[in-house]
Every structure is written in structure tokens, then in C-alpha cells.
Amino acid sequence: MAKRSGVGVLAGFLMGFLLLFLRVGFTAAQNTSPWLTLSGRAPAVIAKGGFSGLFPDSSPIAYNFVSLASSNDTTLWCNVQLTKDGIGVCLPDINLDNCTDIVSSYPQSRTSYVVNGVNTSGWFSVDFTINDLSQVYLKQAIYSRTPKFDGYPILPVDVLGAQINHSALWLNIQHNAFYTQHNLSMRNFLLSEVRRIIVDYVSSPEVAFLSGIAPRLRNTRTKLIFRFLDKSISEPSTNRTYGFLLSNLTFIKTFASGILVPKNYIWPVSSDNYLLPHTSIVNDAHKAGLEIYAADFSNDNILSFNYSYDPLAEYLMYINNGVFSVDGVLTDFPITPSEAIGCFSQLNKSSVDHGKPLIISHKGASGDYPDCTDLAYQKAVDDGADVIDCPVQVTKDGHLICMSSIDLTDSTTVTRSQFSSQFSRIPQLKSTLGIYTFNLSLDQIQKNLKPLISQPFASSTMVRNPLYKNSGAFMTLSDFLTFAKNKPLSGVLISIEVSKETIIHISNPNEYHQNSSNSIVLKTAILDDI
Ligand SMILES: *[C@@H]1O[C@H](CO)[C@@H](O)[C@H](O)[C@H]1NC(C)=O
Ligand SMILES: *[C@@H]1O[C@H](CO)[C@@H](O)[C@H](O)[C@H]1NC(C)=O
Ligand SMILES: *[C@@H]1O[C@H](CO)[C@@H](O)[C@H](O)[C@H]1NC(C)=O
Ligand SMILES: *[C@@H]1O[C@H](CO)[C@@H](O)[C@H](O)[C@H]1NC(C)=O
Ligand SMILES: *[C@@H]1O[C@H](CO)[C@@H](O)[C@H](O)[C@H]1NC(C)=O
Ligand SMILES: *[C@@H]1O[C@H](CO)[C@@H](O)[C@H](O)[C@H]1NC(C)=O
Ligand SMILES: *[C@@H]1O[C@H](CO)[C@@H](O)[C@H](O)[C@H]1NC(C)=O
Ligand SMILES: *[C@@H]1O[C@H](CO)[C@@H](O)[C@H](O)[C@H]1NC(C)=O
Ligand SMILES: *[C@@H]1O[C@H](CO)[C@@H](O)[C@H](O)[C@H]1NC(C)=O
Ligand SMILES: *[C@@H]1O[C@H](CO)[C@@H](O)[C@H](O)[C@H]1NC(C)=O
Ligand SMILES: CC(=O)N[C@H]1CO[C@H](CO)[C@@H](O)[C@@H]1O
Numbered sequence: 001m002a003k004r005s006g007v008g009v010l011a012g013f014l015m016g017f018l019l020l021f022l023r024v025g026f027t028a029a030q031n032t033s034p035w036l037t038l039s040g041r042a043p044a045v046i047a048k049g050g051f052s053g054l055f056p057d058s059s060p061i062a063y064n065f066v067s068l069a070s071s072n073d074t075t076l077w078c079n080v081q082l083t084k085d086g087i088g089v090c091l092p093d094i095n096l097d098n099c100t101d102i103v104s105s106y107p108q109s110r111t112s113y114v115v116n117g118v119n120t121s122g123w124f125s126v127d128f129t130i131n132d133l134s135q136v137y138l139k140q141a142i143y144s145r146t147p148k149f150d151g152y153p154i155l156p157v158d159v160l161g162a163q164i165n166h167s168a169l170w171l172n173i174q175h176n177a178f179y180t181q182h183n184l185s186m187r188n189f190l191l192s193e194v195r196r197i198i199v200d201y202v203s204s205p206e207v208a209f210l211s212g213i214a215p216r217l218r219n220t221r222t223k224l225i226f227r228f229l230d231k232s233i234s235e236p237s238t239n240r241t242y243g244f245l246l247s248n249l250t251f252i253k254t255f256a257s258g259i260l261v262p263k264n265y266i267w268p269v270s271s272d273n274y275l276l277p278h279t280s281i282v283n284d285a286h287k288a289g290l291e292i293y294a295a296d297f298s299n300d301n302i303l304s305f306n307y308s309y310d311p312l313a314e315y316l317m318y319i320n321n322g323v324f325s326v327d328g329v330l331t332d333f334p335i336t337p338s339e340a341i342g343c344f345s346q347l348n349k350s351s352v353d354h355g356k357p358l359i360i361s362h363k364g365a366s367g368d369y370p371d372c373t374d375l376a377y378q379k380a381v382d383d384g385a386d387v388i389d390c391p392v393q394v395t396k397d398g399h400l401i402c403m404s405s406i407d408l409t410d411s412t413t414v415t416r417s418q419f420s421s422q423f424s425r426i427p428q429l430k431s432t433l434g435i436y437t438f439n440l441s442l443d444q445i446q447k448n449l450k451p452l453i454s455q456p457f458a459s460s461t462m463v464r465n466p467l468y469k470n471s472g473a474f475m476t477l478s479d480f481l482t483f484a485k486n487k488p489l490s491g492v493l494i495s496i497e498v499s500k501e502t503i504i505h506i507s508n509p510n511e512y513h514q515n516s517s518n519s520i521v522l523k524t525a526i527l528d529d530i
Helices: 012-022 060-066 155-161 176-181 188-195 208-216 250-253 281-287 311-321 335-342 374-382 444-449 475-486 500-504 507-517
Strands: 044-046 075-082 088-090 110-116 116-122 166-174 201-204 223-228 258-262 289-298 327-333 385-392 400-402 490-494 523-527
Touching: 044 060, 044 176, 044 335, 060 289, 075 155, 075 188, 116 201, 155 166, 155 188, 176 188, 188 208, 201 208, 208 223, 223 289, 258 281, 311 335, 311 400, 327 335, 374 385, 374 475, 385 444, 385 475, 400 475, 500 523
Parallel strands: 044 075, 044 327, 075 166, 166 201, 201 223, 223 258, 258 289, 289 327, 385 490
Antiparallel strands: 075 088, 110 116, 385 400, 490 523
């Protein structure tokens, strides 16, 4: 499943960008093998507040960017709030303090209201007219994302529908009960809106709201979608938990044509971040005649180790797993599901190029297993790499071994072995101390050391799968070539990072260090015939 996991580890969303620009012009799939969605069509990509992974959620730039960086059938999602004068605007949060700079224009207007039974303090759209809000600007609400694009105006739903290019529109009505308490009618807003603009989907977590408008929207193109929240939360109009409501999808079908669920309703994740077996909800929903959409996808929040931080791998688990496909995904980064659907689903594995560009592994699938081990190379082959790579180092007794670093402290447990004190300082290689491959014999390495998974992003808390941190076996160059012989590869790459010559010729150790940390190979060879 993890198509590219470990095969060159870059932040997943950046890869998404690169791939898009290589592949502009693809269309969402019209494959020969049918999708396992309810309709048999490709799953929908729903851009939550536009391209909100990069730009402030619901800003004009976030919505406009979707048409540049997503498949052309992407649906735009707007989370509707109502102003004091009854205008619908797109804002991701009922509390404006969370997503705008309102505190600077209206510092005195903080209030508290009960929202679904919870006393909530902040700034609320019910206290401001659309004119008041013209002085308020959107800001990035997730602090790990860039604030560079803060400062765009709040967008009325009308303007989104009429002036921003899109192929479909999804309005989410999260807080009908709250607006009703404030004498504002979401129902009236919506019924007048559908006369002015085309609304493809309306979702809400409130049963009474959807069942109330369902008769009015029957025989229109607007689909009603019931949104499930966390299973323990009570649905405000039935006073039943969402977990309870899930047990009767026939009831949901009486007023909705689909459901939207948190993604963990489908693939639950354990408390230590491993993916548990999938539930039966997708097939259950389809059996009940309901479409099912999955929410909460974002490239910078990939929690389960099973995905190796590869958001593409995550989408493929929901749309191309051989058992079911959701009917759509709600995402902050619409480019990635666009790729998953348009480029990486239903690939013909037996065709020579697997339908994709040449993929060269980076020390095997080193995001999943310790660098250059048998397990890392096997995973790279399983993931569809075309070329696997061996950085060659030399042992004391002259054997050639695949090892990502000449310094054993980088990728083995040498510091916890009987050789832990055999440090040397070799300025041509490293300004600090190291224990080098050429200081131990092959036998000493294989018998006494274990591989150690690399952790290039551990400082940003992206820790690699602890289950495999010392797994796998070291491989000599000869083991590597034997392994590669019968595999469906187009070649191997052998890199010689440090030769006698380079050590002699590099006089400035910093210069070498810079090259080696970028893994630039000084001599490479692609062998077509293994
Ligand atoms: C998307 O692009 C494809 C070809 O590039 C085109 O055939 C299709 O009509 C477009 N769809 C929409 C909704 O614009
Ligand atoms: C958003 O608002 C809620 C209260 O509605 C608050 O608990 C939360 O901390 C806020 N988040 C941010 C990012 O401001
Ligand atoms: C809600 O919280 C605010 C601030 O914490 C407090 O002043 C107010 O009295 C509370 N309202 C209710 C109804 O509990
Ligand atoms: C919408 O897209 C069409 C065709 O791609 C283009 O001609 C038009 O200028 C776009 N409109 C806006 C408001 O961007
Ligand atoms: C809503 O309207 C009712 C009846 O007209 C009134 O009693 C109530 O105070 C209003 N509530 C708000 C929040 O304006
Ligand atoms: C919801 O259920 C709780 C406890 O079961 C009860 O106290 C409350 O009155 C109910 N609310 C409504 C609106 O039925
Ligand atoms: C499920 O909902 C349907 C339709 O509302 C109803 O007829 C049926 O009795 C419900 N089943 C259960 C087990 O509650
Ligand atoms: C996730 O990874 C764990 C550990 O490798 C494995 O036991 C589990 O089966 C995987 N989950 C799925 C759904 O493949
Ligand atoms: C997959 O590719 C193989 C080899 O090119 C070809 O023979 C086969 O027909 C393809 N299968 C499909 C379903 O396209
Ligand atoms: C490691 O090997 C180098 C080169 O042969 C040698 O100079 C150094 O003393 C050795 N270090 C140890 C601790 O054996
Ligand atoms: C092979 C290679 O890329 N060598 C580079 C090492 O770094 C120096 C200085 O940064 C470059 O000039 C070399 O081209």
C-alpha cells in the first residue's frame, strides 16, 4: 500500500507539489476497472476551505488556488456562519478569534454563548453585520502552517458561488441550533441560496435540520449529507450519541443520501499510532444506499506509522484497497488526493513502468526500515522501486558492505557494543569522533552490531516506526547483487561516497561534510545488467 514510503524521504506535501507540476493535465480517473464507490465513479476530492493547508481556510486565495493545484473536478467546501443581518459567510470556526484578526478590530466584543451545551467564549458572527466584518481579515488558524498569506477578506457564500471558479460546491451547516437560538435561520438562508447558486452538497451534524429541509430539496441536484462527529458526542436534536446513530443507517437514509465521517471511523488508529483493521462502515453505508465521505485528511497530520508519513499512502488505503472505496475525501491539501485518484490508483503492476516515473530508492525503503538492510531493500522492491541503491563502504578486512555512512555510529548500534570505545578522529571524514567501517571486520559488524533506523526528522517529532528500529540484516555488496538478481528492477545504483582518492584530495573537511550530508555521490554507476 505504501507506494513510495521510504523511497526518498521528503515532506509528503512537497512531493505533492512536485508531482502536480510534472503531471498537469491529468484527469480524474476513467479507468477500465470500476471504482468501488457507490456510483462507480472516481471518488470526489473536497477542498476544505479551499487549499487550506497552505492558505488561510476559506480565503479567496485558498479557493482560487484549488483550480491551479488540484484535479479539475474538485469540490469547494464552505463552512457557513451567519452574520447578525443574516448573510452567510465561509468561516472554518464558529469562534472568529480562531481564524481571523477580529480581536484587533473589535477588542471589546468578546462574549460567551452556549454552543451545543458548552459555554464558549470568543467572537461570534451573530454579533456583527456583514459591513462590520469588512474590517476583519482571515488568518492561518493552525500555527504550524505559514502565516505569510494572512490578511484576506471574509468571503460571503454568494460571492464564492458566483465568482470563484469551481466545478462543485459543498456547504456545511455545522451549527444550525446555535443560529436558531439567535433568531437566525439557516434554513431560510439555504433555501434562498439554492435559488441563486448551484449547491451540490449540504452537510450538517444535526438530524432535525437535514430532515427538515429534505422535502424542500427533493428532486434537486443538492445532495444532503449527514455529518457524524466523535462517537461519544450527543447529536443535539435526537439527544443520541453519534455512535448510537451509526447503528441505524436505514434511519439516516430517510433524510440523507450520504454520510461524512471522521476517517478513524473507517481505519481506526491505536493509541500508539498503528492502524487497526478497517471497520465495515463503508460497505454498510453502501448497502444502505448511502454514499460515504471521509473527513480530516491533511498532509501535515499523518499520525499512523503504517503510512510512513506518506499522505498518498493514506489516501490509497481509503480509495484503492481492493475491498472498498469511499465516495470522497475532505482534505486541506486537495492536490494529494487528486494525485492518488488520477495517477496512483489502479496501476497496472505488470506493465513495465508501473505507469509511473523511474523511482530510485534511497538506502532502500529507509523511512520504514534501517538503511541498507535486507528488509529495507525488500520493501523498496515491494513498493515498486525501479532501482535500488547500495552506498558501498569497506571493512577492515577488505569486504564491501552496503552502509549508508562510513561512520558506524550513524546507522548501527556500535555505541552500545563492545567496540563502543574505538573512536577515532579522522578530520578528512568528519570533524567529530567516529567509529568507522574500516576499523571493524565484516564478521565483527555482522555478529556484534545491529542496524539502527535513521531519524532525520526526529527533532520535529516525526519519529520513525519504533517497531523496526533495529530490525533487518546488514548486506554485503555481494548479498545485495544476489538479492537484486531476480527482482523486477530496471537496475541497481552503486554509490562510492568515499574512495582513497577522495580522502586524499579533499583538504577542507567542511567541504566534504557538506557533500556527504546531502548524500551526493562522487562516483555512481547504473548497471543495467546485474
Ligand atoms: C477536466 O479536464 C478534462 C481534460 O483535461 C476534461 O475532459 C474535463 O471536461 C474537465 N472537467 C471539468 C469539470 O472541467
Ligand atoms: C478555537 O476556539 C476554541 C473555543 O471555541 C478554543 O478552545 C481553541 O483553543 C481555539 N483554537 C485556536 C487555535 O485558537
Ligand atoms: C460562561 O463563561 C464566561 C467566561 O468564562 C462566564 O463569564 C459566564 O458567566 C459563563 N456563562 C454561563 C452561562 O455559564
Ligand atoms: C474561470 O475559468 C475559465 C476557464 O478556465 C476562465 O476563462 C475564467 O477567467 C475563470 N474565471 C475566474 C473568475 O477566474
Ligand atoms: C429571538 O426572538 C424571540 C421572540 O421574538 C425573543 O424573545 C428572543 O429574545 C430573541 N432572541 C435573540 C437572541 O435575539
Ligand atoms: C437529553 O438526555 C439527557 C440525559 O439522558 C437529559 O437530561 C436531557 O433532558 C435530554 N435533552 C433533550 C433535549 O431531550
Ligand atoms: C432504523 O430506522 C428505521 C427507519 O427510521 C426504523 O424503521 C427502524 O425501526 C430502525 N431500526 C432500529 C433497530 O431502531
Ligand atoms: C500497521 O502496522 C502494524 C505494525 O507493523 C501491523 O501490525 C498492522 O497490521 C498494520 N495495520 C494495517 C491495517 O495494515
Ligand atoms: C497490464 O499490463 C500488461 C503488460 O503490459 C498487459 O498485458 C495487460 O493487458 C495490462 N492489464 C490491464 C488490465 O490493462
Ligand atoms: C581506525 O582506522 C584508521 C585507519 O586505518 C586508524 O588510523 C585508526 O587508528 C583506527 N582507529 C581505531 C580506534 O582503531
Ligand atoms: C560531487 C559534488 O557535488 N561535489 C561538490 C562538493 O561540494 C563542493 C563545494 O560545496 C562543490 O564545489 C562540489 O561540486
